[in-house]
Amino acid sequence: MTDSSFLDSSAWLSYFYANNKEIKELIDLNTILLTSVISLFEIKSKLIKDKIDNIKLQKSIDFIKNRSIIINIDQKIAENAVEFFIKNNLHTIDALIYYSALKNNSLLITLDNDFRNLDNVLILKD
Numbered sequence: 001m002t003d004s005s006f007l008d009s010s011a012w013l014s015y016f017y018a019n020n021k022e023i024k025e026l027i028d029l030n031t032i033l034l035t036s037v038i039s040l041f042e043i044k045s046k047l048i049k050d051k052i053d054n055i056k057l058q059k060s061i062d063f064i065k066n067r068s069i070i071i072n073i074d075q076k077i078a079e080n081a082v083e084f085f086i087k088n089n090l091h092t093i094d095a096l097i098y099y100s101a102l103k104n105n106s107l108l109i110t111l112d113n114d115f116r117n118l119d120n121v122l123i124l125k126d
Contacts, residue, residue, distance in 0.1 A: 003032065003104075003105050003106065004031070004032035004033065004034055004104065004105070004106045004107075005026060005031060005032070005033055005034070005106060005107050005109050006033075006034045006035070006036075006071075006097075006100065006101035006104060006106035006107065006108045006109065007023075007027075007033055007034070007035050007039070007068065007109050007110075008036075008039060008097055008108060008109065008111070008112060008115075009038075009039040009042035009043050009046070009097075010110050010111040010112045011023050011109045011110055011111060011124065012035070012039065012043050013043060013046055014111055014124070014126065015027050016047075016060050019126055020111065020124055020125070020126060022124050023109070023111075023124060026109065027067065032069070033067060033068035033069070034068055034069045034070075034071050034100075034101070034104055034106055035064055035068040035069070035070055035071065036070075036071050036073070036096065036097045036100050037070055037071065037072050037073060038093055038096055038097060039064075039097065040061060040064065040065075040070065042093070043060070043061070043064065044057065044061055047060060071100050071104060073096055073100070076103070077096060077099050077100050077103060078096070080099050080103070081095040081096045081098070081099035081100075083099075084098050084099055084118075088117075088118060090114060090115075091114065094112070094114050094115065098115065098118065098121075101120065101121075102120060106120070107120050107121070107122055108120060108121045108122070109122050109124065110122070110123055110124070111123065111124050111125070111126050
């Protein structure tokens with residue numbers, strides 16, 4: 001059982017682009033949400049690449065920071081994520097986000113199939 005939901009970059013982007021009703025309902029509920037600081041980078045870079053205007057972009061980032069607890073990458077996360085990186089052939093960023101979710105006893109919510117077959121992950125359809 002998990003205490004909170006840990007949103008991956010893909011979940012937030014789906015929310016902002018209104019691609020998935022499940023993620024909208026989850027974010028709009030009064031539940032505890034966590035987000036990796038790495039996801040802020042991924043989300044902001046995607047919004048910039050998609051040429052989202054600066055005001056909307058900043059409102060989106062501010063919304064994430066106000067709606068969720070931002071989890072920083074510390075030494076423990078960096079060292080322990082290596083196990084998942086190697087064992088599950090994850091990308092570096094995915095391994096850091098996945099271990100961050102586990103360390104915080106959270107269910108990882110994502111639309112990224114790279115997390116399939118991992119414990120404590122809910123993969124939503126786009």
